[in-house]
Amino acid sequence: MIPISFGTSRRALLGLYDPPADSPPGNRAVLICNPWGALYFWSYGTLRSLARRYADVGTHAMRFDYFGCGESGGDMTEASLSGYVDDTLMAIEELQAVSAAHTIHVAGAGLGALIASLAAAQSTAPTQLLLWDPIAEGSDFLAGLSPVAKLTGLTVPQGWPDATDSETLELFGGPVTPAFAREVGRERIDPRSWRSVRSVLLVTTLRPATNHAPLLRRLEESNLTVRVSECPWPNTETNLTGAIPVDALDALVDAVA
Amino acid sequence: MTMDYAERAHLFGVSDNLFGIHCRGTGPEHPDEPVVLMVSAGLIHRVGPNRTYAHLARALAEQGVPSFRFDLSGIGDSDRREGVSSLQKAVAHDIAEAVAFVKSLDSERPVVLLGICSGAFDAVESGLADPRITGIVPIDPQGSFRTPRHTAVHYVRRMATVSSWRNALRNPAQTLRAAHQRIVGTIDERGIDTGESSPTLVRGGVRPRYSRRGLGDKLDEIIEAELTALFVFTEGLEENYGYEDQFRDCYPVQCKHPSVGHAFIPGSDHTFTRRADRDALVELVSAWIKATRF
Numbered sequence: 001m002i003p004i005s006f007g008t009s010r011r012a013l014l015g016l017y018d019p020p021a022d023s024p025p026g027n028r029a030v031l032i033c034n035p036w037g038a039l040y041f042w043s044y045g046t047l048r049s050l051a052r053r054y055a056d057v058g059t060h061a062m063r064f065d066y067f068g069c070g071e072s073g074g075d076m077t078e079a080s081l082s083g084y085v086d087d088t089l090m091a092i093e094e095l096q097a098v099s100a101a102h103t104i105h106v107a108g109a110g111l112g113a114l115i116a117s118l119a120a121a122q123s124t125a126p127t128q129l130l131l132w133d134p135i136a137e138g139s140d141f142l143a144g145l146s147p148v149a150k151l152t153g154l155t156v157p158q159g160w161p162d163a164t165d166s167e168t169l170e171l172f173g174g175p176v177t178p179a180f181a182r183e184v185g186r187e188r189i190d191p192r193s194w195r196s197v198r199s200v201l202l203v204t205t206l207r208p209a210t211n212h213a214p215l216l217r218r219l220e221e222s223n224l225t226v227r228v229s230e231c232p233w234p235n236t237e238t239n240l241t242g243a244i245p246v247d248a249l250d251a252l253v254d255a256v257a
Numbered sequence: 258m259t260m261d262y263a264e265r266a267h268l269f270g271v272s273d274n275l276f277g278i279h280c281r282g283t284g285p286e287h288p289d290e291p292v293v294l295m296v297s298a299g300l301i302h303r304v305g306p307n308r309t310y311a312h313l314a315r316a317l318a319e320q321g322v323p324s325f326r327f328d329l330s331g332i333g334d335s336d337r338r339e340g341v342s343s344l345q346k347a348v349a350h351d352i353a354e355a356v357a358f359v360k361s362l363d364s365e366r367p368v369v370l371l372g373i374c375s376g377a378f379d380a381v382e383s384g385l386a387d388p389r390i391t392g393i394v395p396i397d398p399q400g401s402f403r404t405p406r407h408t409a410v411h412y413v414r415r416m417a418t419v420s421s422w423r424n425a426l427r428n429p430a431q432t433l434r435a436a437h438q439r440i441v442g443t444i445d446e447r448g449i450d451t452g453e454s455s456p457t458l459v460r461g462g463v464r465p466r467y468s469r470r471g472l473g474d475k476l477d478e479i480i481e482a483e484l485t486a487l488f489v490f491t492e493g494l495e496e497n498y499g500y501e502d503q504f505r506d507c508y509p510v511q512c513k514h515p516s517v518g519h520a521f522i523p524g525s526d527h528t529f530t531r532r533a534d535r536d537a538l539v540e541l542v543s544a545w546i547k548a549t550r551f
Contacts, residue, residue, distance in 0.1 A: 001276070001334060003266030014266070016334060044302050048334060070304050071264070071278060071311060077532075152530070170531055174307075 001051075004062075006094045012073035013087055015064040016048075017098055018055040028256055029060035029101035030130070031091055033119075035110030037174035038148075040069060043109060046244050050107070053253045060099035064091045066115075077168065077175050081115070081183040088119040096125060103127055105256050111135050114189055121193035130252050131189070132203045136215040138187040145171060145181070161185070189215055191222035199225035201255040205233035205248050227255070262318035269327075269358040275351060276334040277327025278303060279362065280314040287321045288366065291392060291551050292359045293542075295326040296352060296372035296379045298528075299463055302333025306373060306528035309535050313371075316539040322546055323366075325359050327351075329379075345382075352383040356390060367391040367551035371542070374399070374527065378464040384486070385478050391551045392485040394542060397527055400467040402498055404506045410499040469507065476511035487518040487545045489538065493527025518545060 007013035020027070032047055034040050047063055054061035066084045068074035092104060104125040108116030113134030120126050135141045146156045148171050160166045161178035169176045191197070200219055202212060209230075219226045229251035264280045295310045297303065303326040304311040314324040328335035329351045341347045356368055369392035372380040377395030384393035416422075425432040467475065479486050490498040498504075504519040505512040512519060520541050525534035 001268075003276075041301055041306070044333060045300070070308070071266075075532075076308075175532065 002098075004094060004098065006064075007067070007072070007087065007090055011067050011083075011087070013064055013067060013090065014071040015062050015091060015094060016051070017095070018051045018061045019099070020055045020058045020060060022058065027058060027060065027099070027101050028103040028105065029062070029095050029099040030054050030105045030107055030256055031088070031095050031116075031126075032061060032063045033088055033106065033108035033112030033116045034063065034065065034069070035112050036066075036069070037111075037171065037176075039110050046249070047109070049244050050249050050252060053249055054256070057253060057257060059253075059256055060095065060101050062091065062095045062098075064094075077177060079175075079177065079180045081118070081180065081187065084115050085118045085122070088115055089123055092119065092123055092125050105130060107132065107252060109133060111141060111184070114138065114141075114184070114187060117189040117191075117194070118187060120197050121190070121195065124196045126194075126197055128199045128201070128256065129194075129197050130201045130203065130255055132248065132252065133206050133210065134189060134202070134212075134215070135184075136189045136212060138184040140210075142181055142185045145169065145176065189218070191219050191224060194222075197224065200227070201251065202226065202228045203231060203248050203251050204228070205231050205245055207232055207234065262315045264314075267358065270351070270354040272336075274336040274338065275327060275330060275354060276303070277325050277355065277358070278314070279323065279325050279359075280318045281323040282318040282321050284319075285321060286323070289551075290322050290546060291367040291369040292363065293317060293322060293324040293369045293371050293394075293546075294352075294355055294359060294390075295324060296370060296376035296383075297327075297329040297332045298373035298376045300332055303328050307530055307535070309373065309529045309538065312535045313539055313542065317543060317546075320543055322543065323363075325355065327355050348379050349383060349386065352379060353387060356387060360389060369394060369546070369551070371396065373397055373529075375464040378467075381467075381472075381475055381479075381486075384484055385475065385482060388482075390484070392487075392549065393479075394487045394489060394545070396489040396538070397491055397494060397497070398467065398472070398488065399464075399494065399497055400472045401469040402503055402507050403496075404503060406506065407499045407503055411495065414495075414499075473508055473511065476508055476517055480511065480514050480516055483516065485516045485518075485549055485551060487520060487542070489520050489522065489541060491522050491525035491527055491529070491534070493525060520545075 002017045004015040004017050006015055032051060035043055051061040051063055065072040066087045068076045068078045105128040106116040106126045107130035109132040113131040116129055120129060149156045152171060161181035166178035231245060231247035231251060233245045261283055262280055263283055264278050266278050269275050269277060298306050310326045314326055317324055330336060330338035330347050338347045338350060359368060368390050370380040370384050370390050371394035373396040377398035380393040380395045384390045488504055492499060501521045511517050522534055522537045529535045529538060
């Protein structure tokens with residue numbers, strides 16, 4: 001694994017690049033877009049394993065932290081979805097430069113899947129998106145905040161985030177500013193916007209299962225090659241013990257082989 | 258926005274199997290001040306719970322205090338260590354190699370070991386085992402800190418919540434049994450012996466938990482070894498800690514010694530979820546570093 005500093009002086013980002021031990025020219029590369037908030041911490045070991053699995057099968061892989069997250073500069077209160085998309089576009093360029101790969105895949109988990117989709121609307125690099133338990137509708141992200149808030153003894157106020165006096169919510173250490181929430185709430189995964197994506201893998205692990213029917217309908221209408229892999233994963237308690245959803249990783253690795 | 262710190266990622270250790278980030282200020286450095294070594298908290302990688310370590314490292318760097326936050330083997334981006342017989346031995350090797358690494362960058366600079374939760378346990382154990390470490394900051398170590406005042410604080414708080422009354426009315430026998438155990442004894446609600454009759458450590462969780470007497474012995478060793486310590490507590494482990502001077506009430510003799518400091522961040526949870534609590538931790542640690550001769 002090779003740490004890579006990239007981004008700009010105002011937006012310093014850290015990437016972790018796993019090159020394959022033996023890489024033929026013209027090979028493929030996968031950029032991994034992290035989920036956000038508490039899920040970022042819970043999935044760290046799993047996504048590291050995923051990157052290593054890619055490297056083991058001859059695929060270049062890079063993880064990176066969005067601005068204000070993990071090891072990158074800034075604070076989460078500076079979060080903006082458009083900023084995360086810009087970070088992803090810079091990461092794609094960085095991965096292309098270090099790997100010289102001809103084929104770029106972008107994998108995203110949770111909110112990272114939405115970010116990957118928005119990046120695919122601006123970049124002509126990705127040929128495949130790997131969407132793992134994606135937040136397909138930004139409004140679902142907002143709806144999901146209330147139960148999370150309840151777990152931490154908070155309540156999402158009435159009218160939040162659209163009320164003019166909305167405050168930043170701190171959920172599991174992730175400050176959610178009203179501006180960020182409004183931005184996410186407006187977006188959805190829209191295959192029609194993608195510039196170069198030809199195929200999609202949808203991996204679902206969450207139980208109870210999220211209803212991805214609207215997303216699947218949109219994917220089918222776009223004449224893309226779509227595969228769905230259901231890999232049930234019991235509960236978050238298991239994730240917190242460091243266990244890794246091997247079936248999901250298998251599906252994500254097989255999809256680029 | 259300009260950054261007043263610079264960070265560099267390193268692979269280190271005898272097999273280059275460990276990963277860490279060295280953070281230093283871009284302004285003048287103070288050679289007498291220590292480098293703060295931050296040990297993994299539970300399974301969370303080196304940024305710390307809710308980025309507490311990254312936040313602390315950058316704030317310290319801006320005050321001229323460098324740090325190194327790293328992943329213990331098998332956590333974050335560090336590989337598993339081969340050929341060790343126990344987790345605790347692996348942790349001891351990892352920390353020793355991290356100390357060697359920061360000493361290779363600046364051999365004269367004192368080393369302070371800081372850790373939250375399991376990292377607090379590791380800070381105490383490695384701090385006592387490794388003479389190159391001159392200071393420790395255990396944050397929310399798990400121990401047997403209950404005092405009569407802690408019990409009173411606990412019940413006053415519980416009485417103010419609807420759910421406590423609801424539970425008590427639903428299970429009056431269990432509530433009374435728990436109260437009896439809490440007030441009279443050494444057995445807690447989970448049946449774990451936490452009291453004076455236990456050996457040094459009580460098993461359970463990611464790391465063992467200190468018994469009352471066990472941590473007292475460690476404090477005696479800290480004083481004897483001329484190690485400097487700041488024990489920091491939050492209100493996040495309510496069963497563990499609940500008021501400002503609880504540590505002093507548990508260890509009145511050792512706390513009189515200038516090398517044993519303690520502090521409390523009221524309202525903070527165990528993982529420093531709120532930004533204000535992370536800022537409070539930064540203030541405590543930096544004030545302690547400035548005030549201490551290592």
